[in-house]
Structures are given as C-alpha cells and as structure tokens.
Amino acid sequence: MSKTPPNTYDAIVVGTGISGGWAAMELCRAGLNTLVLERGRPVAHGDYPTANLDTWDLPYHDRMTEQEKTAHYEKLQRKDYIMRQSTKHWFVRDDEYPYTEKRRFDWVRGYHTGGRSLMWGRQCYRLSDLDFTANAREGIAVDWPIRYADLKPWYDYVSRFVGISGRPEKLGHLPDGPFLPEMPLNCVEDRVRSGIQRRFPDRTVTPGRAAHLTAYDPTVHLGTRSDCQYRNRCMRGCPYGGYFASNSATLPVAAATGKLTLVNHAAVREVIYDADTQRATGVRVKLTETGEDTEYFSRGVVFLNASTLNTAAILLASKSAAQPNGLGNDNDQVGRNIMDHHHRTGASGSFSGFADKAEYGRKANGFYIPRFVNLGDAGSKRDYLRGFGFQGGASQDGWWKLVREADISLGADLKQRLTQAGGDWSVGMTAFGESLSNPDNRVTLNEDLLDKDGLPTLTMDVAFGENERLMREEMGVAAAEMLEAAGAKNVRMYREEAHPGFSIHEMGSARMGRDARTSVLNAHNQVWNCKNLYITDGSAMTSASCVNPSLTYMALTARAVNHAVGELNRQNI
Template identity: 50%
Template sequence: MNLNLKAKPENTYDAIVVGSGISGGWAAMELTKKGQKVLLLERGRDVQHVTDYPTAMKAPWEFEHGGRRTDYDDKHYRIQGRNYNVNETNRHFYVDEVDYPYIQTKNEAFVWARGHQVGGRSLIWGRQCYRFSDLDFEANAKEGVGVDWPIRYKDIAPWYSYAEKFVGITGSKEGLPHLPDGEFLKPMEMTCLEKHVSAEIRKVYPDRRMIIGRTANLTEAKVGRGVCQFRNMCDRGCPFGGYFSTNSATLPEALKTGNLTLRPHSIVLNVIYDESTQKAKGVTVLDGETGQTYEYFARVIFLNASTISTTLIMLNSISSRFPNGLGNDSGELGHNLMTHHKNTVGGTYEGFADRYVFGRRANGIYIVRFRNVTDRHPDFLRGYNFQGGGSRPRANGGGMELFGAELKDHLTAPADYWQMGLTSFGEQLPDHSNFVRISKDVKDKQGAPVAEITFEWKENELRMSKDSVEQGIEMLEKAGLKNVRGSDSAVPKSTVHEVGTARMGRDPKTSILNGNNQVWGCKNVFVTDGASLASSSCVNPSLTYMALTARACDFALREMKRKNL
C-alpha cells in the first residue's frame, strides 16, 4: 500500500478563497498582503492579464461574422444574451448554457450570467460603482420588510473609501445623502445632448439629478494600469488595465506577495464541517480536467463563488450539525433571491447639428433615485434610478446607388438627429418565495447538480416598473425630445445583479450571516459576495461587495491574531 502521508500538510493553508471574481479577488489580495498563505480556487480556466484577451485588439473585419451575434450564440447564450451582447468577440468569457444549464420553475424572468474563468464576471461587468446609503440600510427595519441590516452606512463608509482608492472610480461629487459621494478620479464628460437633458431635468424637477455615471474606468493612470482608451470594448478584456478587474488589479497584488496559490479548474463541491471543533476545516474540490476529487484545509474559508454558486455550495455542505446546509439554522439559505428589474425608454432630438461625439466612452449618464426619498409614493416601496446616454448615430440609410469614395462618405456621415435612451434599475424586495435550490435531476457537463430557481416579480416591482416608464417618458419629453417611447411590456426585464440568498442579519433565527459576514454557528466561514446582502437597493452592487469583503477580511485577520478562529 502506498499512502501519501504528506497529502494533508501539503493541502493546508491559512485561508481558502472560493471564486476569483470581484469579491474573491479582493479577499485573496487582502489576506495575502497581511501575510496569510491563501489558496484561491476557481472553477474555470486560467486567464492571464493581457495575453489571454484574444479579441481585445481585433477589428470587425477580422471576425468571421464581423463581430455580430450568430445562431450559435442564440443557442448557447440564449438567456445571457438578453442582458449582454454575447457574440464572437466576447463569448469566451461567458458560460455555455447548453453545457452548464440552470432550471427556472415558473418562467424565464430571471437572467443568470456567469463567467467560469479566473476573474469571473469582473472581466465582463458593467463597472458602474455606487455606494449604498442609510436610505438603503434602514429601509427593511423602517418598513418591516425582510430583516434589518446588521450594519449602517457609518460602518461601511471607511471601507467604501478604501476600495475606491484602489479601484479607481471616475465620478462627480454631488452632495446627495442618498447617493453618497466617494473618492473619485476626474469625471468623464457628458455629450451636448446629455448636458441639455440634465439641465432641463434640474429646471423642471428640483428633486431630480442627472449626473455622469460613476464607473471603474481609469481617467488617471495607476501603478501597473493605464487609463481608459475610450474604446468601449471592455467585455473583451482590457490589455491597458483601463478598467478594474481581478486580473488587472487585485490578483497581481496578491501574486506579488508570494503568498498566493491559484488553482483553476477547481469546482468546490462542499465545505467540510468538523463536528468536534464546530468549525469548517476545509473544502472538497472536483478537478474539472481530471474528474478527481481533493480536499484542501484552512483556518478560514471565504465563499465568493457569486450569489447563487456560493449558496449551492452551502446547501450541499451537509453535516449532522447542519442537515439542511451550512449555517442554515434559520431555513433561509437559498431564499430571498433578489435582482434589479429594468425597463427602457428612448427618443430623438433635433438639434446640435454642428456637434458630434468623441471616441466611444465606456460610461453613461445616471439619474439618481427620486422616488421614496423624502415623500412616500402611494403605489410602491423603494425606488429606481436610470442609466443611459445620448449620442448622434450615423446616417447609414440608403446609399445603395453609391460606390467607392462617395459610399464611404455616406456611411460615415452623421444622422440629422441625436438619440437618447434610458434604462431604469429598480429595487426588488426580499421575498421568501423567490429562491434557489439544488436540482435533484439535472446535472451539468461535469456531473455537478445545477441550480433550480423559482422566481417571479411581485406587485411592488410591477408597479414601480410601470412608474419608471411613465416618468422616463415624461422627463425626455419635458427636455424636448421627440418620438419618445417606452417599453410596451408590463413585465420588466431582469438585470444580472442577483443578491440575497445567504443574507446578513441580527438574528440567527432569520438570517445566515452576522454583521461581520460570518456564518452563524460556523464562525470561520465568511460570505462576502452578493449572497450576503439583506436588500438589493437600486444601485449597482459590486462596490458594496468590495467594501464588505475588505471589512470582513480585516475582522477575520484580527480574530485569527486573537486565536478566535
């Protein structure tokens, strides 16, 4: 018999981080920089910054279909394609839905976008970065919805600043308590139409503000990263490091310490719970290339596989102590799935005939939430923001009779109008009946059980979405736009901002995590991705993941030093 007696010592680390997306990259960086030996587990392939962005510098004519969406994309990225333009320029950063499906039991209202690679969705995210405020942190308690957040803005504000300084976020200071200012680089500039609409909104609606978006694209260089090139091809990977991703920012910092072991193709099946110590002692990993399973061990485990994937790992972590999933004493694990609902409006503007746009700005405008800020709306709780932009398209129509230089001139001529579109992002309330669980019947290409999602919009979301379309149309018409139309659908679309399935709270009877993102009853496991949120706000959530992760890592390190973990 040949026993590998060194297996456990060789597979033991100070900390294990599961998932290399936005929050996982942050956890790996924070822990390694403080001297911890960290194993970073990623279920997908490795992606090296710069060299593994195969389409980043390609022109449209270098693609077989000109970079357009194909029948193959319609089949393999059908659901994700509702939110992202998945095509031959970027499909390598998205999960193939045929090989890795998920089940929706009621309808297909929910969109789950996934990126199984080192960097995860940080390679394809929209990069909009906004802080939650106490309007968000206090809402559940004030309205008797869900559970009260165990933190308030003052608890996380320093960590927002900490994250923003490293990430590099362009934006303007506005002095709005319900959309707190951050540590901003110089803002990008609005187009002439956007400036006009912003001024008209301010004139007509004193309580409304349209500003330039706050985005994690550099307008000033940082060490190891160049400025945004205004190419707006971020979803191909940015060799300049012009936008924040795990690959361009946090991972290089972690690797520089010499304390990081990165293991791609590592599908975490479950957390191993030790009944004698009442702590987790490690994780079980399925090697995605060989099909073999391994066990890895650590004092502390951070679960950052993304909202749904983290929850599936926890649900699959069964022990005598936790027969219904790790930390699931409350029965809330997997429940309260939330995302943002969205709807669209748009119109045209006849003016600024002597103006055009410069470059392809990787950003848009932002209309700050104005519903239920000071006055109570009679039809719904919470609120929504708008994101969008105004630009001048090319003429392009006609020209069939032209040839050569005349055709080129025609195709590059601007249209005789401008256009503007707005997309609302509305808050969804937590509801126990929206949930994810492990499928008993369906498995993915590698034999792992898939997610089964039960999800529907409730009356509050439907009423809010209807109001957003009405108000979007009204604002554009007041600003002088013509041909203004909104979505005809009474049912809003889903964003990819899923949160809430392992929520924070003040009581283990109603939540999964405490105010430090620790699992109740298993204090050496932390969850700091979207699963941890107790409400969804209406702002993009990724900056909050970063701040919560940095905060939880700081707490974990102090607890390790005190030998409490």
Template identity: 55%
Template sequence: MSNLNTTVNKTHTYDAIVIGSGISGGWAAKELCEKGLKTLVLERGRMVNHVEDYPTANLEHWEFPHRGALTDEDKQAYHVQTRSGFVNETNKHFFNNDLDAPYTETKRFDWIRGNQVGGRSLMWGKQCYRWSDLDFEANAKEGIAIDWPIRYKDIEPWYTYAEKFVGISGEKLGLSHLPDGYFLPPMEMNCLEKHVRKQIESKFKGRHMTVGRVAHLTEPQPWHLELGRAQCQYRNRCSRGCPYGAYFSSNAATLPAANLTKNLTVRPGSAVHSIIFDEKTQRATGVRIVDTETKEMIEFYAKIIFCNASTLGTTSILLNSTSTRFPNGMGNDSGELGHNLMDHHYRLGAMGAYDGFEDQYYKGRRPNGIFIPRFRNLDAATRTDKFLRGYDYQGAAGRGNWGRGVNTEGVGGAFKDALLDPGGWGMSLVGFGECLPYHENHVTLNQDKKDKWGLPTLTIDAEFKDNEMKMREQIKADAVEMLEAAGLKNVAPFDYSGGIGVGVHEMGTARMGRDPKTSVLNGNNQIHAVPNVFVTDGACMTSSSCVNPSITYMALTARAVDFAVNESKKGNI
C-alpha cells in the same frame, strides 16, 4: 498574471481559502495575502491571464467572420447568456456555455455567468455607487423582511478604501441618499446630455443628472501604475478584456496585487463540491473540489474560508455542504439559505430623438453613460403610495452611425457616402429599480439533474411581484416625462425584460442579519454557527437598493477580511 502560482502545495493546507476569483473573490485574495496569509483561490473555470488571454481585444469589427453576430450553433450554446443582450462574437468566450452549465427555471430567470479566473469582473458594467442609510434602514422602517445588521457608518471607511484602490471616475453631488466617494476626474457628458441635464434639473425639483460613477482610470494614481494599469483609452471594448487594465478587474488589479505578496496560489478547474465541517470543533476545516479535467475529488484545508462564488454559486455550495449538524446546508439553521433572491429592474425606460446640435459631435467611444439618482420615496415630499422603495436611471445620448442604413431605402455611391455623415441625435434612459426580498423567491438543489462533473444543479423559482410591477410602470412614465420636458421628439417607452435575472445583479439567498433565527450571516459576514466561514459576494445582501452593488461587495469583503484576520490572531476562529 502569467506568473501566477497555480501549483498547490504538497499538504494541500493553507491559511485561507477563497472560493471564486471574481470581483469579491479577487478582493478577498488581495486582502488576505497582504495580511500575510498563504491563500488558495479555487476557481471553477479556466485560467485567464491578463492581456494574453484577451484574444479579441484589439480586433476591428471587420476582422470578425460574422461581424460580431453569433452563429446558430453559438445561439444554441449560449441560449441563456444571449438573453442579456451582452453576448456576441467578440466576447462569447467570457460567458458560460449554457449546454455545459444547466439549471432549471420554475419561472424564467436569466442566470448570466462567466466561470473563469476573473469571473464576471471581466465583463461587468463597472458602475459604482455607494449605499446610504436610506438603503440600510429601509427594511426596518417599512417592516419588510429583516433589518440589516450594519449601517452606513460601519462600511463608509471601507468604501473609501476600495474606491481608492479600484479607481472610480465620478462627480460629487452632495446628496445624502447617494454619498460621494473617492473620485478620479469625471468623464465628460456630450452636448445633448448636458442639455438634458440642464432641462431636468430646472424643471424637476430634487432631480439630478451626472455622468456615471465608473471604475475606469481617467487619471491613474501611482498605486495603479505600479500594477501596470494605465489610463482609459475610450475604445469601449471593455467586454473583450482591457489590455490597458484601465477598467477594474480581478485580473488587472486585485489578483496581481495579491500575487506580489508571494502568498497567493490560484487553482483553476476546481468545481467546489462542498465545505468540510468538523463536528467536534464546530468549525469548517477545508473545501472539497472536483477537478474539472480529471473529475478527481480533492480536499484542501484552511482555518479561514471565504465564499465568493457569486450569489447562486455560493448558495449552491452551502446547500450541498451537509453534515449531521447541518442536514439542510451549512449555516441553514434559520431555513433562509437559498431564499430572498433579488435582482434589479433592467431593460425598461424610454428613448427619443432630438432636432439640433447637428454641428456638434464627440470624440472617442466613452465607456460610460449618464446617471439620474433616485428621486422617489426619499422623504415625505417625494413619497408615493403606489409602491415601496425607488429607482434610478442610466442612459446616454449619441448620434446615428452607418448602421442606420440597414433600415433606409437607397442604393449607389451617393447613398453610401451619406451614411458616412453622422445621423441625428437621440437619447435613452434605462431604469434600475429595487426588488424587495421575498422568502418565496428561492433556489433549491436539484439532485436529479447533475452537471458534467456530477454536482447537483440549481432550480430557481423567482419573479417580480406587485410592488415591482407597479414600480416598472412609474419608471417608464417618468422616463418619458423627463425626455419630453428636455425637448426630445417621438419619445416612446420600452420594456424588454422577459423576467428576473437579466439585470445581472442577483442578490440575497444567504442574507446578513442580527438574529441567527432569521438570517445566515452576522454583521461581519460570518456564518452565525460556523465562525471561520465568511460570505461576501451578493449572497450576503439583506435588501437590494437600486444602485449597482459591486462596490458594496468590495467594501464588505475588505471589512470582513480585516475582521477575520484580527479574530484569528485572537484565537476566536
């Protein structure tokens, strides 16, 4: 990464431009470069070089001045980011300073961001699950919003293509609603997790539990090793940046692969203002940016443009890309640009304690948990009339550590020595539920509130509605029922979510569809009316499923690049 080309050419002209360097942007860069296109990646944030710019990756807990806690000053600077529960002294440098990146919440929306080279691929959860036709067909079958313009067969080979390069550790289950993929050896569940799995699968027909399908190299393949990636070390310090490249990130995988072609240029400090549109050709001709250091407005030109600035970042750029042809934002003939914002349920479920297994422990700090696939509304037998769609669970079991001493009475050497012994076993299940696409959940540009570079900010107006609130109650009830059935004690439900956004799976706002009158993009992720502009980040999603979406973004991106390059060769874009 330290050898990445960051010097733009004198003409500012390239074959392709990618806006954003996160999970989908890194994939767009890799695919475009490997197909021979001179590609410019525009990144709003700072440069982050793999390994050398992970300052806390190898520090021990006691080496931090505040033992991982944020100062009062930090809490103010990261007052939105901290709502996620992910931000602390060890990784705050990868999250946005909220004072520098304001937005307006009509209703509470936790917009968790990481503007830097690599984006949120540096601190994502790494869980990877394929969609099935249960997901792609749901809107059409239920009469919700609009139909997806693709089905599983259209994306299945691209899932395999992406999984092979990324490196997904997982276990095959043979479930039609959660298709198996190209997996590296799965991580191992601990003794309590294995016990709970056995109890759930024996007592609840159609329910399954597996270890998470996660983007960690448990057995690196030659193509991983060629990029300098290595086996996961089970340190569970992923959010600090992985110096081994064991977990997938743009910095460890896609950008180095793109760089090997010598077709890549990365320009950090480039806040995109808008996409330039030519009224005569009805094509985009380039991208206009504000240099975040000099505040100079600069234009770059290309025949193909990929928007990968994150769901809301991409939508903000498109809304600001106005012209005579598009007075309300590029590609917004349908009026749907900015609408249908979705996220997943998160931070709710149940937890409990377990008496037993005192003679057993586990080795290392596994950067992964368990996964219980969706089991509601799969078919007539599992249908409920309480709500549409479904949910899954992630979670983990473990033993208490010395931290339990904070709430335990005791003093002296014997008390301290006792804390060195493992505590009791416990387990939690956290639900991830689907949010329906509602037109009224939307974002708009706020021209009266500019950021430090003079760009308009976003106003976000979104919430969970009746269907989601009823689902949340069932998520908690089912979690309690499964843990109690597995023999856990003192099982209690929890719901810590203050609003939408905290799941960090924001989707929608520039959806795919079959009809230009009701959607922004077609089945190849092209803007209907601007065929040389593609959107393959979360903005393109027509519904949200209940599984983590990143591997779907990757597959859609690789598929769209393949289409774009072929169409370009034919002279169609």
C-alpha cells in the same frame, strides 16, 4: 501532536470575481498563505482574444448563428446583446451547465479567472442609510446589522484602489466618494441634464460613476493598469487595464506578495465542517480537467465568493450529521430571499440642432439619474415601497446614416462624407428598480440533474412581485416625461417583460442579519454557526437598493478580511 495534512493553507478563497479577487488580495497582503480556487479556465491579464478585433474581423459580422444559440445557449440568448462572437467565450453554455426553472430566471455566468469582473457594467454606487434602514423602517424581511457609518471607511478604501470617475452631488441618498475626474457628459447629455433639472429640480442628472481610470496613479491604482482608452470594448476584456477587473488589479497584487496559490479548473463541491470545533476546516473539490476529487485545508479562514447562487449551492451541498440541511442552514434561510433589479423599461428620443458636434473617442459611460421617489418626504411618497434610478446616454448617427439614406456616393466623395459630422442624436434611458426580499424567492439543489463537472445543479423559483409591478408602471412614464422636458423629439416609452437574473445583480441567498434564527451571516459576514467561514459576495445582501451592487460587495469584503485577520491574531477563530 497532530500532523498538518497536505494541501493546507492559512486561508482559502472560493472564486476569483470581484469579491473573490478582493478577498485574495487583502488576505495575501495581510501575510496569509492563501489558496484561491477558480472553477473555470485560467485567463491572464491581456489574454483577451477579441479585444483588438474589428467587427469585420469576426465571423458573421460579430453575430452568432441561430443554430449555435439554440444548441448551446438556450436560455442565455434571452439576453441578446451578449450573444456576440466577440464575447461568447466569457459566458457559460447552458448545455454544459443547465439549471431548472419553476419560474423563469435569466442566469448569466462566467467561469474563468476574473469571473464576471471581466464583463461587468462597471457602474459603482454606494448604498446609503435610506437603504440600510429600509427593511426595519417598513417591516420588510430583516434589518441590516450595519449602517452606512460602518461601511463608509471601506467604501472609501476600495474606491481609491479601484479608481471611480464621477462628480460629487451632495445627495444624502447617493453618497459621494473620492472620485477621479468624471467622464464628461456629451453635448446632448448635457442638454438632457439642464432640461430635466429645469423642469424637475428634485431630479439630478450626473455622469455615471464608473470604475474607469480617468487619472491613473501608479502609486494607488496597483496592478497592471493604465488610463481608459475610450474604446468601449470593455466586455471583451481590456488589455490596457483601463477598467477595474480582478485580472488586472487585485489578483496581480495578491500574486506579487508571494502568498497566492491560484488553482483553476477546481469546482468546489462542499465546505468541510468540524462539528466539535464549529469551524470550516477546508473544502472538497472536483478537479474538472482530470476528474479527480481532492481536499484542501485551511488552518485559518475560508471565504466563499463563488457568486450568489453558486455560493448557496455550495452551502446547501455541505451536509453533515451536524448540519443535515446544509452548512449554515439550520434555519432554512440559505438559498432564500433572492433579489435582483428589475429593468427593461424606459424611454428614448432624438435631438436635432447638434449636427455640427461630434464626440472624440467612444465613451464607455453615460449619465445616471438617482432615485427621486420615496425619499422620506411627502412630495416623493408613492403607493409602493423603495424606488428606482436611471442609466442612459446619447450618441450621434455615424456612418450608418448614409446606409439609411441610401447614399450612392462612391470613392473619395463617399470617404469624405463618412468623416463628416452630421445627423440627429438619439438618447435613451433605462430604469433600474429595487425588488423586495421575499423568502419564497429561492433556489434549491437538484441532485437529479448534474452539470458537465458532475455537480448538482440549481432549481430556480424566483419572481418579481406586486410592489415591483406597481413601481414599473411609473418607471417608463417618468423616463418619457423627463425626455420630453429636456426637449427630445419622437419620444417613445417602452416596457418589456422583466424576469429575475436579467440585470445580473442577483443577491441575498445568505443574508446578513442581527439574529441567527432569521439570517445566515452576522454583522461581520461570518456564518453564525461557523465563525471562520465568511461570505462577502452578493449572497450577503439583506436588501437590494436600486443601485449597482458591486462596490458594496468589494467594501464588505475588505471589511470582512480586516475582521478575520484581527480575529485570527486574537485566536478567536
């Protein structure tokens, strides 16, 4: 009779971000004693040190010094809007966790409980069959092994729990869901909507579909949550739980079951593979606070949710006599086919005539314009594949208008003028375009350059291609023509250099497919040659669509846990 080794659980989850949190909650609620491993430090819900600070409470007016950026954030500073005193503690330092670039890659990471669920953009959209069938229809990469009908019940399931505000639009290529009340468009955004749809009837402007509770229901939105407070300080962490994050939602629910064990400062080196049973039996871990190496074991399943590139790194490092190229990598597909959305092009303009209008609160959302090209009809066909959507918003001049106008009022007069509405409104929109799967876009392990924890780092060899270049030529032009049609003045188009990683939507490193020879995962997110190992973060994506992907990761995760629990009960894995 074999003795169960210490540190043994029913299930192991690697990562606490959006998909890892969902895996933990669903496994715990199914009754499995679940170990969750987080590489970074512990962060409890509410442990958000800058959430209630004003700009003047922060060093350097919330700016980071050039010396600090150069010393610690050589690459991260490319994404300048996150380089703030109020948010820097969420982001990994480049000098501690370096990576190598054959081609430029802007990698944004967060190692702490909750991962990037604490500072994500919160936009939630579904893929449709336009997306799920695109690869097969166009002969690109491999076919998704699922269709919208397979994922729809799970989209519905996670959407109800997350709480997504939005407006139904009845668009086949942007499926609706069980929405909470929308965050209404402001007066200028509504003007943009009516102007665009008058000139372009085939283009829809809708409130962004956002993971913000606009009608909190404690019987549905479990965890430690409440209604959005319209503070627009989301990237600092929300002490109210007004937006969805692992820390306030899935992890507290998992903990309440009594089945959760969460270990921080636990960097997973590799998955332990048993060649005789073709199962993952556990993981080898570096406990980074002590430097100790240890092993944890699973009698059931292992879920890898370390984020796309780190999941690939773990698989590539999981070498054995039976799997010399890394676990699941017999076909050399692990780490390939990296995709991200390309943006940094769009347009801006201004509106007058709304000086007597003002917004109440700070809405952490704007508008969304779904894809309107290559929808399958002759009128929308372009000379490139796939398409793009727009995210945008409008805002009014605030107190800074008095600075710009060199106002010399003092005392009570200045205070009165600061409280008055007035000034022009500005509006802007940015396109997000789909990138195609390409096997030459890949990451590989660099065992000569180790990070601060002593783990191998990654070498990035990823770039956008000709299809993306052709698409980008239309994206900015389309934004400008829509703003002009809406009546905006001073319309300016912009197009800046774009590189993978910048959208923080990297995906595809261990894609799903129908054939073990060309993919890493099957239709249930199982590694083909290791059926109790599931991967449900962005690694699993077979194509990118042009919409924000996090909702799809959540739906895939809930669906995969349901399958895993069923297979365990049937003793199939």
